[in-house]
Amino acid sequence: MTENFLKKDYTAEQAKLKVVWENPHIASICSAMPNMTILQANIDAALNKQRLSENDRQRLEQYAQETAPGYCAGCAHICESAVDLDVPISDILRCSMYAHGYGSRDMALSLFNTLPAGAQENVFKADYSKAEKSCPQKIQIGRVLKRACEDLG
Ligand code: SF4
Incomplete structure (x- = not known):
């Protein structure tokens, strides 16, 4: 997954931010930025106006499904x-x-x-x-x- 996103000039982590930002059902997110490198990467993602393609979204959806058992949604x-x-x-x-x-x-x-x-x-x-x-x-x-x-x- 990472290589596909890198070809488009953003990392998999930046792609995850973008898919959240493009989702009209999500008003805000709280993203930990414990160092300047991560802060800068998040700023770059916000400034990158290239939208995710349908394939990107499908990749992220598949990734979310495959990794779901490692993430507690807090319900x-x-x-x-x-x-x-x-x-x-x-x-x-x-x-x-x-x-x-x-x-x-x-x-x-x-x-x-x-x-x-x-x-x-x-x-x-x-x-x-x-x-x-x-x-x-x-x-x-x-x-x-x-x-x-x-x-x-
Ligand atoms: S809060 Fe409980 S039900 Fe919800 S994702 Fe976590 S473990 Fe599963």
Whole structure:
């Protein structure tokens, strides 16, 4: 995917920004820009007026589908009500994303350490079969939560 976008003078990350900006259903986004290189890349993407082609959009759509199980959309009302114990699923998945997706262990730990007492214990006792069936992202919730707790706890 990256090579196709590079041929058009933008990176895959810039293409992701562009597809969001071109979507009339999205009013704003919050994009982390922890350094000047990323800030500059985002500015370049904003100034690049070349629109995405239909093929670009299809590529991004396919990429989104293929990587969906690695991204929690934050719809906690779906999965957390399908688990018999109190488990802050989306918060723990966000910790996991900070640690493993963004490489920001400090951010992951600072959120992880605010989880309610007993949450970690519940992670290992809960049954996630119903939650996993209803998750629109098809995340292997139990496996990812346990890995996050073992890593950050
Ligand atoms: S249902 Fe899936 S995507 Fe939504 S918050 Fe729960 S784990 Fe994340």
